[in-house]
Amino acid sequence: FNNKTMKKIIYNCLFILVLFTNCKNGDPYYTSYGGLDYDRIPLIKPYELHRNYKTWLVSGPNFYSSMCVKINVINKVIIGYWDKKVSINFKEVDSCWFFIVPEKKIEAEFSDKKIFLDSLSKFTKQKPVFSNVEEVWKQFNEDGYLEWFPEEYKK
Numbered sequence: 001f002n003n004k005t006m007k008k009i010i011y012n013c014l015f016i017l018v019l020f021t022n023c024k025n026g027d028p029y030y031t032s033y034g035g036l037d038y039d040r041i042p043l044i045k046p047y048e049l050h051r052n053y054k055t056w057l058v059s060g061p062n063f064y065s066s067m068c069v070k071i072n073v074i075n076k077v078i079i080g081y082w083d084k085k086v087s088i089n090f091k092e093v094d095s096c097w098f099f100i101v102p103e104k105k106i107e108a109e110f111s112d113k114k115i116f117l118d119s120l121s122k123f124t125k126q127k128p129v130f131s132n133v134e135e136v137w138k139q140f141n142e143d144g145y146l147e148w149f150p151e152e153y154k155k
Contacts, residue, residue, distance in 0.1 A: 027045075027153075029042055029045050029046070029048075030042050030045075030145070030149055030150070030153040031144075031153070033140070033141065034050065034051075037052065038050050038051060038052050039051040039137060041056075041071075041133070041136055041137055041140055041146070042140075042146070042149070043058070043071070043073060043078050043100075043148075044073060044076060044078055044100075044102045044148065045102075046060055046061055046102075047059070047060035047078055047100055047102060048060070049068060049071060049133060049136075051137075055067055056068045056069070056071075056133045058071075058078070058080055058098070058100075060100065060102075060107070062105075062107060066080065066082070066096070066098050066109060067082045067084070067096075068080040068081065068082055068133055069081060069082055069083050069132065069133055070083075070130035070131060070132060070133065071130065071131060071133050071136055072128065072129060072130050072131050073146075073147075073148035074124055074126045074128060074129070075123070075124040075126055076101070076102070076103060077099055077100070077101050077120070077123050077124050078099060078100040078101075078102070079097075079098070079099045079120065079128050079130065080097070080098050080099075080130075081095070081096070081097050081098075081130050082095060082096040083095050091111070094111075095111070096109055096110065096111060097109070097110045097111075097113055097116035098110065098116075099116070099119070099120050099123070101123050104123075106123075143155065
């Protein structure tokens with residue numbers, strides 16, 4: 001190879017390397033789907049849903065293991081619902097509603113839907129609409145983003 005050909009090869013290799021390295025840029029919080037043994041759905045940073053085996057759990061800095069079958073993010077408030085027996089404050093209940101307001105560091109769980117709705121209304125006037133977690137997972141996998149993601153992570 002002559003010097004000119006060698007330079008072209010090197011520049012082409014560098015171009016391809018830069019192209020592939022920048023394909024999925026940005027905060028991995030919004031782009032990671034999980035690992036080998038778990039699935040993951042980003043909510044509002046630093047909160048997320050993750051699934052080991054069959055059960056989806058919500059986790060965050062001080063909020064861990066709230067099981068969840070329905071979820072949504074409305075006006076920067078995470079809302080969720082679990083439809084089976086669960087323990088809240090050491091008391092077994094038939095179902096559980098929760099909301100998390102990351103900006104205010106508020107995390108609350110409720111066994112009573114009316115109390116949940118009354119408390120939620122202090123943070124958002126929007127009526128809560130829940131989505132099945134499996135459908136949210138499917139949408140995240142198909143689209144690569146969810147409606148509540150920052151604009152720069154939407155395709």
